[in-house]
Each structure stands twice: as structure tokens, then as C-alpha cells.
Amino acid sequence: MSTIVRIPFSAGLNGRPIMVAGISSLNTTVHTSGSTSGTTDYVTVRAMNLDSEARLLTLEKDGAKLTEIPVPSSLGHVTLLDRTILQSTLALTAYAAVSSMIVLDGWVDRETV
DSSP states (O other): OOEEEEEOOTTSGGGOOEEOOOSSTTOEEEEEOOOSTTEEEEEEEEEEEOSSSOEEEEEEETTEEEEEEEEOBTSOOEEEEEEEEEOTTOEEEEEESSTTOEEEEEEEEEEEO
């Protein structure tokens, strides 16, 4: 029987939002999955753009581009990933067209078998 526990991103201090400071690949770590066998992380990521115009955000899964999406301005939180799977210490990282204008929040549902 498996158990699922909701936890914050590993890079967010006590669940605080993460400012995307990086403007190039592998720059801002969002979450690194656990290394325990039988553990799967289902990651949900939301973004908020603090700038006055849409800004391009790129999310990477262990260095490979996962998605690239313009985040609209003044819209509040936009869901970018919904329960994307991370396993075996894979890292989810982010970078944006402009530094320190996009804030990420969300959660991880960690399943242990």
C-alpha cells in the first residue's frame, strides 16, 4: 500500500515562493526529487509574473527543456505543471527572459510504495 504526503519544493525555504533569478539554463533550482527507492514525486508548479509585460519562462527536468511558456503579467498565479513526475534525484530547474520578475510556488505530492 502506498502513502502520499504533500511537501513543499526542496528549494523553497519552508514553502516560501521561489524567485527565478536565472536567465540561462540550469540556473534556479525549484525541486530535487528524493533518492529513496519506491519514492515518486508529483510536482505542481504555478508562476506569477511581477512585470508589466508577459515574460518567457523555461522549466527543465534534469537539464532537458520540459516546457517554455510566456507567463502573462498581472494575471496572478498560472499553473504550468500539474503533477509532473520526478524520480531518482532528478532536478526541476527554471530560468526566465528577465531576472527576478517571475515567482514560482506550488507543491510536491510524494508517493512512497
